[in-house]
Amino acid sequence: MDTSGMDIRYLKQHIEDKIQHSFLERYINKPVINEDKLRLLVEIIANTKLPDYKKERYIVTTMLVQIALDTHDYVPSNTDENENKEIKLNKQLHVLAGDYYSGLYYFLLSEIDDFDFIHQLATAIKEINEQKMKLYYNEVSSFEDYLQLFQRIDALLIIHVASYLHVTILGKVAEQWLFVTKLNVERQRLTETGYPLISINGFGNESATVVKISQLNTLLNKAINHLKEDLNKVNKDNTGLIQYIHHQLPINTSNVEEG
């Protein structure tokens, strides 16, 4: 993938340095830096006319926001009456770590006086939490609806960044690509273990949803087709992104087998 001189390993290390906190590390797992998202962000940002220091700062702060939001998703929905000291400490530190990473995003963008990007990321956070409430309360009418909502939440931050940088199509591609990746992971897991990762506790009027391989294959096919359509609209400046995605597609160019 053409990252225009932006090294993924360096950026990952840079993010890790920013979130480094000895006490947090002792008691909770180090946050996972989603490499797919990092690569997509690099591709979206690298080809803009922003100065290099800004490119780097945008990538790092967007990833910090993602990490902050993900960290808060580790807070259990409800406190168990028999919660022991370790579980309680784990919960407390996930709350505080997420807040801390959020604070860092604001701090790092303030350092470069980029108020518009602070605003843009804040708007994305606001919207993501609105959508998460829908997911939490299962406000979907089907499994497909659920997946679409999940897909939206997963990609919203990148969609906002792409829109801010006037490359909306790259946001759409990122969204589709993340969805394809997610469905593929689900499909593999379902094939290997019989259990999907995503919740299947029933949606809307469906009392229980049984996820079948055939269902996932159909969805995956649909998503790949959408992705290919969107990739055709991508500007030639982003050939790196096109090549990377084509290379990574679950079944290279031919779609997955249905049924």
Add this chain to the structure above:
Amino acid sequence: MKLAKAYGYLRKDLEEIESSINQMIQADHPVLREASTELLKAGGKRIRPVFVLLSGQIGTYDLERLKIVAVTLELIHTATLVHDDVIDDAEIRRGMPTVRQLYGNRVAMYTGDYILARALEEITLLRDPKIHHLLSKTIVEVCKGEIEQIKDKFDWNQDLRTYLRRIKRKTALLIATSCKLGAIASGVNEKDAHRLYQYGYNIGMSYQIIDDILDFTSSEKELGKPAGNDLLQGNLTLPVFMAMKDESLRNKIKNLFHTDQTVSEAEVKVIVQDIKNTSAIEDSYAISERYLNKALQKLNEIPNSRSKNTLLEIGKYIGKRRS
């Protein structure tokens, strides 16, 4: 005298701020909207907006600009409280059920994140870098302070400096920041803005120390929790540090918490009485008084005005707080 009486003349502006805060958190999702407004409905002193407005009056008073700062600070404070209640498994705040109690931890997390995002959207309406440098640094420091509070629980090796740094981050910084941001937003010169920051910092320290004293001296009815609750939770506060100057009491307290067993309320009750039998409460008040005097001294260095007098009155009120 009631505190609110001292700044009664700000009532109209504070009402405008209140309505703005309320408007800001009208989320699209009905439960998120309800949860976001829950804590605000329960009231609260709105002390940060008051400090913003009073500091703002030292310069060129522009309510529209000050409103942005005041709303932001109150929203940040609210978001922190919503998350704090998850940390503490709190059921009640300001006499009302907490967001986590009503809707669960996860919704409380989303609510706090949503409110903080609204605050950051709002503050970016102001483009002065000084505002963002100070506020963002404060937010990070407050978060660090909260993590340290967890880290320092039941740590008998911590010293008084650790405690003071903790309450600085926990309380004093946001009050200091409220004062300075109000000043910056209304164009107060740098020196006076810094004096107002120091005033806020010292008031905040004094306020938190008294709060920590009251945890020992107030009744369960007044506190809404048993006296000595901080100690029960493992939070070592100033009266404990003062009391632990007495070697035998130090050992008694340390021994009680030495085993990893849960310490009962009855056991803590005995320790609370022991602490009250020493000069710890008096000594703690003396330290609070020192901070208060520093605050008032800083205020004396800025030109006379009505709002300066009000800030003085607020300081004195806080210093005399005994319940």
